[in-house]
Amino acid sequence: MSMFCFQCEQTAGGKGCTKVGVCGKQPEVANSQDALTCALIGLARAAQGKSAGKKADELVRQGLFTTVTNVCFDSERVQALIDQIHAEKNKLNAAAADFVPGELWTGDIDIVSLRTTLLLGMRGMAAYAEHAAVLGKENPEVTAWFYKGLQALGEEHTADEWLGLLIEFGKTNLACMALLDEANTSAYDQPKPTKVSLKVEKGPFIVVTGHDLLDLKQLLEQTEGKGVNIYTHGEMLPAHGYPELNKYPHLKGNFGTAWQNQQKEFDNIPAPVLFTTNCLMVPKSSYSDRVFTTSVVGFPGVQHIPGSNHIKDFSILINKAVELGGWQEDKEFTGINGGKEVMTGFACGTVMSVAGTVIDAVKAGAIKHFFLVGGCDGAKPGRNYYTDFVRKAPQDTVILTLACGKYRFNDLNIGEIGGLPRIMDMGQCNDAYSAIQVAVALAEAFKCEVNELPLTLVLSWYEQKAVCILLTLLALGIKNIYIGPSLPAFLSPNVLNILVEKFNLHPISTPENDLQTILQ
Template sequence: MSMFCFQCEQTAGGKACTMAGVCGKSALVANKQDALTGALVGLARAASGKKPSRRAVELMIDGLFATITNVNFDPERIDDLKRQIEEEKDKLGGAENFSETALWEGDPDIVSLRSTLLLGIRGMAAYAHHAYVLGKQDQEVNEWFFKGMRAIGEEHTVEEWLDLLMEFGHVNLKCMALLDEANTSAYGHPVPTKVSTIIEKGPFIVISGHDLHDLKMLLEQTNGKGINIYTHGEMLPAHGYPELKKYPHLKGNFGTAWQNQQKEFMDIPAPVLFTTNCLMPPKPNYSDRIFTTAVVGYPGLVHIPADEKGYKDFTPVIEKALELGGYPEDHVMAGINGGTELITGFARNTVLGVADKVIEAVKTGAIRHFFLVGGCDGAKTGRNYYTDFVKQTPADTVILTLACGKFRFNDLQLGEIGGLPRIMDMGQCNDAYSAIQVALALSKAFNCDVNELPLTLVLSWYEQKAVCILLTLLALGIRNIYIGPSVPAFFSSNVLSVLVEKFGIKPISTPEQDLKAILG
């Protein structure tokens, strides 16, 4: 059985996976995800001219989320989701699905633009999902999912596709703002927090992914039971939220970025709960202790569903933690550079709270330049660029970071400038919203355009949430963004040329050359 997928950075040969996904998904699963996408286009068509029902919105968001890389590998659950979408489509009067084979066929430039929009919409669905479970939604965002998916099944000129991409970028900014409001209204604004990577002896649970609501429920259900909770991957920034950090058994962070899990989870004497991506096919050594929830799925793993009110009973996870017992002695898990302490919590509220100090430091020359070095991590060679880049930044520069790409360098001790650490972790990938708000506030303070600030974005990408963030940055007119470790396979040569010419997109070269070009 053959397949076609080029949505992630590690795609085979830098072109496309055609027999099996490098991520671990089979051709069967890939084709079912394409059929699910076609059904979502059908649902969008059926809702044309109508206000989508609450259930239609839920299915649209979850259906898109389930197709993101490293989320759902379970063909039965994908089939069930497609069946529910078909049922909802019929309630709306029915409509023809888009042919899944047509997704990737046609003029290379049109396929490139169509794919870029689709992948961006998938990324936005992840953010909308997290906001939705916290009771936050936005009508414009919800309606744009349907508008965008209808557009996927339509013919457009190159100019029309580019207009759709820019329109989408602005809508995704609204979605990220919605999630920011959802998280901060539920858990407070993050504050700078030191996080240990030492795993204390005794029973523990590792929670991975992005969903803070799942973490809160797990903390409540384990409170007082002698079980410690450790974050993993993109869940690290949870330690900065006041309403989460008040639980004393939220102890620290386990391991590094997602692509190291098959090594770091070997012989782990504890369960791991995946709330979102990035799940890798588990090894037999630890597969009996991997649990999934929400749209995450893998054949043979125990899945924790939500009831009608959204409540999840994590009893199976808790029982497994008590059964396994944890490490007999404290277990040291150093970061990639040997550090055992991380700092997170430098979201927009914290950074803007010391804006006067930052502005003064820039005016006096204490801070020469800001770098936003962040995005997805991955296993592909060339990602040591980001570690080397940060190590080589001058002592009078500040590194803002977010998403799991920071695990390449967030345990480095690079000192401070005026009492502020040179590396400031702004949060998860969706917290690019914080970085944007900081940049806009600084441009206002200095009475200049964002592109005139001493600020350079150096981004790494892996999956679809990085795509939607990039489109938002481009829609806001932010130029000269460095992107790597490779150019996305879904960018045709002509589309890449347009992005380079119109937005100044710059594929990374070497840290030395890029730093020289930026700083002179």
Template sequence: MSDMFCFQCEQTAGGKGCTKVGVCGKKPEVANKQDELTCALVGLGRAAVKKTPDKLADELMMLGLFATVTNVNFDNTRISELVNLIRNEKNKLDASAKDFPVNELWTGNEDIVSLRSTLLLGLRGMAAYAWHAYVLDKKNDEVTAWFYKGMRALGEPHTAEEWLNLLMEFGQINLKCMGLLDEANTTTFGHPVPTKVSTLVEKGPFIVVTGHDLHDLKQLLEQTDGKGINIYTHGEMLPAHAYPELKEYAHLRGNFGTAWQNQQKEFDNIPAPILYTTNCLMPPKSSYADRIFTTAVVGYPGLKHIPDAASNKKDSTSLIEKALELFGLAAKERGTSQKDFTPIINKALELGGWKQDKQFTGINGGTELMTGFARNAVLGVADKVIEAVKAGAIKHFFLVGGCDGARPGRNYYTEFVQQAPKDTVILTLACGKYRFNDLNIGDIGGIPRILDMGQCNDAYSAIQVAVALANAFKCGVNDLPLTLVLSWYEQKAVCILLTLLALGIKNIYIGPSLPAFLSGTVLNILVDKFNLKPISTPEDDLKTILSR
């Protein structure tokens, strides 16, 4: 029997599954504890049939799933705390409800395991989106209820057809969840506006913020205001520069580094602390481990953690209450909770930053990035876009986006954008854009040819733009001169893909390799039904797409 089994990310060992240690750095005991956590969540889902779950149960369902997303939590102790909290809450609802057997999680008929795993991984991705909305006091009861339904479904027998129906139903629910997050972000921070972002790091104390959580960033900006500390985004935090409420802070200065997989090189001996608000955390090198701070669900043994003060139980002594406070659970008013970032502020002042300004570049040598072309910004110039299409100035749109990663072959996305004809527009989102977002490929009638729509969380924007264009041209989305060319790595990419398929979008190109959790039979179903296509070469794929 193997020490562990995990095949949820694109870089899984041999393209089949990690069985000794995770390629991400996850150790077997952590992987197995995360499996136990997953199976406990199935028990919580079952318990919710007998009695209506309360706020804490809902929080544990979201946070428990989020904790198992790739590169989020490597801390066995904190995963164990979540397991205990979940079982404690399950027993309140229905002590007779059983967890799903751990030894059955990844075993059984190959195709059923594939379909069941696809749903589970999609649920993990949706949990991340739901949590980001939740900390901004946005919740959708239908989305929340589906977490329980989905986790129960994992422990139930279903035919292949029933599993496929569940996946399509989930895709529609995830669309609502992404819409919820879009509402949470835009009502809290305003609609993003096109913004130029510098890659210059100025001399003096600074803090790098990575991950996805805009609420954490806002709190840090508030607490560092006037202290002589500059804040720089990293990875998926880049789009934060485009939100009006965050742009108000003059010390939100620019962007540091590129995508997540380059962090061990880019953070080497950095004279500043780094705050991880979500994934993607890699095992840190000794040269900067002492200046990493984690928060929320992120965890790694030995790293400093900023707890969430939301529970307001400063004098709590029980293990349950301490765990609740660590994860910021059972808050009375979620959106008013405040974390204390004093430790990371003091570390920034202690380290002092660089003595002179340092100019960094993107992977192609560019020194300036553009972001902020979310749905409101793009639809605000929809008339210009439509006229450009009608006039033949824009012949095709490509959505080139998704997760970045270290596996060879991802230069495909750089070359694809470089080779795309000058009468085409590149929409992009998520950290995969770092492969090309510093390129200067010009504009079409004042419309930049590269339009950064935001985080992976902002896939909703891309969908809304596609729907609006289809309505304008009185056709279906599949009839538009639009092709999706996606890169995937972790579970948020899975839930987005399932949403796209549930919407009936076809001819999606995906790479750099196909998910290991898709069996040959399941993959064939998706190819036959949706014409899902593995990427080949930029030259061949562009030729095929543009010849249609």
């Protein structure tokens, strides 16, 4: 065994990648990321589980974020982070030991499962915290929990203690998601329902993929008036709903679909692509010369755009767009199901602004059930379940969605109820807080608990942001969640049984059977 990684849904054989990552990650990268995790545990030990100052806090966030699936494939960049973390640790207590990489994934199967679930959840929360931090928003409670959680990873705990830590973490992640929601809405205003074209106009253009809205904002500012159009890709689609981003006329539309289709959709593209944050594929040689990375993203041999205090100069990217020139004629593209446009921007504020219409429709029987069909997309077979589920959902049901799983069905036209579209895209996985707020507000309006609402969560997972969202939902006591397309390899049978028994967690089966069970 040259490596071990089982943190993503597509891990080899449903058990773990041991020779090379299914994502394309090489053993030296995977092993360096394990060493990075252990260095972070050493830093937390040296800090005695408390914040160690602004620089250390930043390294904790970025170090955890770097180890999220499909972010960094460059072992040299990982090693540079390790060196910085060791330097910070030595300022506090040079004698504090790093955790031993081999111990991360070995030991009692249930303890490893619980420890891993906490670690992966923290990686997801670090992504949210970093997105908020670049916009100047931090929460001392969230920061402190990173240190507490990292220190806990290097300690012995009973199964009950681990479960307690997971629930405590889930509550903290809710605070982190609220922080990110505040950061985005204060910077870019409240999202509004927006139609987004899938056509690419002729002439120079740039595609932006990943999640980081500040990178997109700076690029829009720097391309203004230069004849270079900007298109979102993947999880960047919801950017069109934010007024402070959508006000730029050269933010033209959305190019392509979900992250796992990048190698096909970017093949020989006559434009550069900016890779921000996560949900990325290793670039093929046919377009690697026009890929630019930034933030914690790294691929060997790919140009990286650094920043100073989160300010970046995208001149090299813009010049590349002008050089490549784009297509000579407009190009018509469609979504997976043939649609030529999609909608986004149905955040909490928008949905609750029509709460009266929604409540009246429920009371009149026009709306019988709400489904939140969201989460990660991926290439593994079985994800057509979510397309089929939405197609087969009765006409008196509403589909809320978020994250890139929506690309399986967001270009479908399945009609309206009371003037409201039956599919409402609430944003990125980063916007999960908005969906939770809608559920809470509806429960208050109907004077009931969330679990008593005609609402079912049908989630797909791929990586660590989905893990931290699930832990938050469980911490809130939300039950009867359906999850797929397969169960995490890091959940041992005993831990899975606990989740099933305590929270009524359901592995998905078939759309027909699950709909029948939910709606009976």
